[in-house]
Amino acid sequence: MPQWLQTLLVARPLVEDADAAGVPYGLVVSLSIVFSVAAALSFIAAASLIGWRKRRSAFATFVVIALLLRAPGFVTEIASLGDRTPEWAGPMLALRALDAICALLFLYVFPTGTFVPRRAAVLWSIWAAWVVGTLATPSVNPALNLDQWWAEVTVSLLALTGLAAQVYRYRVASTPRERLQTKWIVYGLAAYVLVFAVQQLVPVFAPTVRGPGAARLWYRLIGDTANDAAAMLVPVTIAVAILRAKLLGIDLIINRTIVYVGVTAALAAVFAGASNAVQYVLGQLTGHGSDAVSIVLAMLVAAAFAPVKSYVQRVVDRRMARPHPHA
Numbered sequence: 523m524p525q526w527l528q529t530l531l532v533a534r535p536l537v538e539d540a541d542a543a544g545v546p547y548g549l550v551v552s553l554s555i556v557f558s559v560a561a562a563l564s565f566i567a568a569a570s571l572i573g574w575r576k577r578r579s580a581f582a583t584f585v586v587i588a589l590l591l592r593a594p595g596f597v598t599e600i601a602s603l604g605d606r607t608p609e610w611a612g613p614m615l616a617l618r619a620l621d622a623i624c625a626l627l628f629l630y631v632f633p634t635g636t637f638v639p640r641r642a643a644v645l646w647s648i649w650a651a652w653v654v655g656t657l658a659t660p661s662v663n664p665a666l667n668l669d670q671w672w673a674e675v676t677v678s679l680l681a682l683t684g685l686a687a688q689v690y691r692y693r694v695a696s697t698p699r700e701r702l703q704t705k706w707i708v709y710g711l712a713a714y715v716l717v718f719a720v721q722q723l724v725p726v727f728a729p730t731v732r733g734p735g736a737a738r739l740w741y742r743l744i745g746d747t748a749n750d751a752a753a754m755l756v757p758v759t760i761a762v763a764i765l766r767a768k769l770l771g772i773d774l775i776i777n778r779t780i781v782y783v784g785v786t787a788a789l790a791a792v793f794a795g796a797s798n799a800v801q802y803v804l805g806q807l808t809g810h811g812s813d814a815v816s817i818v819l820a821m822l823v824a825a826a827f828a829p830v831k832s833y834v835q836r837v838v839d840r841r842m843a844r845p846h847p848h849a
Contacts (some may be wrong), residue, residue: 543736550743557750558596565593568757570645575765581635582764588624590616590756596750615657622665623650629684633703633763638691642683649680685711689734703763709779710759717752721745780838785831793823 540547569589576582594617626649630642637643656663664673685708692704723733724741731741797816804815 523692535848539736539739539742542734543739545739553747557747561750561753562593562596564701564754565589565757566598568761571761572764581631581633584624584635585632585760585764587630588621588628589626589760591621595621596753603759615660618665619653619657619663620654626680626684630687631679632688632707633700635769638687638695642687645680645683706759706763707756710755710757713755713779714749714752718746777838781831781835785827785834789823789827789830793819 540550566589568780569586569726572582572589573586627646630637630646653663653665657666658664664676667673668677688704688708696704722744728737728741730737732738797819800815800819804810
C-alpha cells in the first residue's frame with residue numbers, strides 16, 4: 523500500500539469504531555478516500571484552469587502555486603508522512619512552511635497582487651520570517667504545531683487579519699470588479715471556516731464523540747466528509763473570482779445562503795432548547811420524558827419555517843439592496 527494512503531487511513535476512523543457502529547470498514551475507508559481525493563483534485567483543477575487561462579499573469583501564477591501547495595494536505599497527513607518516512611521529512615517541512623506563508627499572503631494581496639493596507643506587508647514579513655527562521659526548531663514553529671493551542675491561536679488571529687484586510691480593501695480601495703472578486707473568495711472561505719468551526723465545537727458539547735465507539739465514527743465520518751466538501755468551495759470560488767466574477771450572481775448566492783442557513787440554524791437551536799426544557803420539566807413532574815412532545819415541537823418548528831424564512835428574506839433583501847458608499 524502506498525505510504526500516502528497508509529498515513530491517510532491512520533488519520534481516519536478506526537476499525538473498532540466501525541465495528542461498534544455496525545458499518546463495514548471498507549465503506550468508511552472508501553468514503554474518506556473519495557472525498558479527500560476529490561478535495562485535492564478540486565484544488566489541482568482550479569490551479570490548472572487558472573494557470574491555463576491566465577498564464578501571462580504573475581499574480582495568477584502565485585495563486586496557482588498557493589492552490590497546489592494546499593492540495594497534498596487532503597490526501598495525506600503531511601506531518602505523519604514526514605515522521606514515518608525520514609527521507610521525506612525535509613521536503614514535508616518545506617511544503618508546510620510554504621503553504622502557511624502563501625495562504626496568508628493570498629489573503630493580504632488578492633485580487634490585485636498588492637498589499638492593502640500597506641502595513642499588512644510588515645505583518646506578513648514577520649510571519650514569513652518566523653516560519654522560515656524556525657524550520658530548524660520545529661517546536662516553536664506555529665505552522666508545524668497546529669495541534670498546539672498557541673499555534674492554533676496564532677494562525678487563527680493571522681487568518682482574521684487576512685479577512686480584515688479583505689474587508690478593508692473592499693470598503694476602501696476596490697473597484698466594482700474587485701468587490702465582486704472579494705465577495706466570491708470570502709463566500710468560499712466563510713463556508714469552509716463555518717463547517718470547520720462546527721466540527722471543532724461538536725466535541726465540546728458532545729464529549730462522547732471523543733471516545734472510541736459508534737459516536738466517534740459518525741462524528742469523524744460526517745465531520746471529515748463535510749469538511750472536505752466545504753473545502754472544495756475554496757478553489758471553486760477562487761477560480762470564479764479570477765475568471766468569471768462578473769458573469770455569475772454572487773449576491774444572489776450570498777443572499778440565499780444567509781437566509782436558508784440562518785433560518786435553519788435558528789429554528790434548530792429553538793427546537794433543541796425547547797425540547798430539552800420541556801423534557802426536563804416533564805422529567806421533574808412525571809419522572810420520564812415524552813417522545814410525543816418532541817414530535818409536536820418538531821411539527822411546530824417545521825410549520826414556522828416558511829413564515830420565518832419570509833421575514834428573514836425581507837430583512838436580508840433590504841440590507842443587501844443598500845448601495846455601497848464607494849460604488
